[in-house]
Amino acid sequence: MLNCKDATHRMSEAEDRDLGLTERLELSLHLALCRGCRNYQQHLHVLRDACRGYREELTGGEAEGSGTKR
Amino acid sequence: MEAAIDPSAVIDNAFVEQVRHDMLAFAQLQLRDATLAEDAVQEALTAALTGGRDFAGRSALKTWVFGILRHKIVDLIRQQSRTTPISAFGGDDDSLDQAFDTLFKENAHWHPAHRPATWGDPEASLRDKHFWAVFDACLTHLPKNTARVFMMREFLDLDTGEVCAAAGISTSNCHVILHRARSALRGCLEKGWFLAGERPC
Known part of the structure; x- marks a missing residue:
């Protein structure tokens, strides 16, 4: 059973890599029972959207691949 | 045409x-x-x-x-x-971990006073120029190593493998640093924006 601290690590890693089946199940089970961590997950999504918005505002569009096109 | x-x-x-x-x-x-x-x-x-x-x-x-x-x-x-290799531990970055640890009880579950709350209407926030000033300040306050790794991931849009390679660190250290950055920014946005108007109780 995941504790909350481990769950925050798991949620952050989910932003950066595909979680394995067991990892996902453990996280889902924890989230089902824990409102604090569900909120934490919402906050990570807001943060991701904010980063994207910030980047687009500053760079005038998607950063990815824009410099490599010919 | x-x-x-x-x-x-x-x-x-x-x-x-x-x-x-x-x-x-x-x-x-x-x-x-x-x-x-x-x-x-x-x-x-x-x-x-x-x-x-x-x-x-x-x-x-x-x-x-x-x-x-x-x-x-x-x-x-x-x-x-x-x-100068980016280190996962040491320096200013450690203080973020200490701050993060205070959010939890000894059993690693949320301390009731610090349990993450629901953020109301984040979409409206993203349209508010005052929000972006807070966001900018939160980014600027990240310690250097943490900021570099996080921004390579989120602003330079590199995948985690590329970020770790450029920073010269292991994948697990990469994940540690990214988690640290996200937690710090989450806490900063919560304090500086989402719960800024609420009374402490």
């Missing part, structure tokens, strides 16, 4: 100055070194404007120069991490 517009017609001094300003802000956030940032921006602008490439307007030019800048920043971070 649409012919390429003569670059000189759309690229006036005021526009270049604005782009330069945005590029400097972008480079400075990631490199945390005014001289390096200045050099990277200058090189990227020079490369873009002497490249003999036609731009169909301003936004195409802006996208192009930021693309060049992005590569320059990654190169610089790569070079720097060879001489």
Whole structure:
């Protein structure tokens, strides 16, 4: 059973890599029972959207691949 | 139908100055070194404007120069991490871990006083210019190593493998640093924006 601290690590890693089946199940089970961590997950999504918005505002569009096109 | 517009017609001094300003802000956030940032921006602008490439307007030019800048920043971070490796632990970054630990009880579950609350209407926040000032301040307050790794991931849009390679750190350290950055920014946004108007109880 995941504790909350481990769950925050798991949620952050989910932003950066595909979680394995067991990892996902453990996280889902924890989230089902824990409102604090569900909120934490919402906050990570807001943060991701904010980063994207910030980047687009500053760079005038998607950063990815824009410099490599010919 | 649409012919390429003569670059000189759309690229006036005021526009270049604005782009330069945005590029400097972008480079400075990631490199945390005014001289390096200045050099990277200058090189990227020079490369873009002497490249003999036609731009169909301003936004195409802006996208192009930021693309060049992005590569320059990654190169610089790569070079720097060879001489002064990014460490996952030590320095200012440790204080973020200590702050994070205070959110939890001994059994590693949320301390009731620090349990994350629901953030009301985040979409409206993303449309509010005051929110972006807070966001900017939160980014600026991240310690250097943490900021570099996080911004390579989120602003330079590299995948985790590329980020770890450029920073010269292991994948697990990469995840530690990214988690630290997200937790710090989450806490900063919560304090500075989402719960800023609420009374402590």
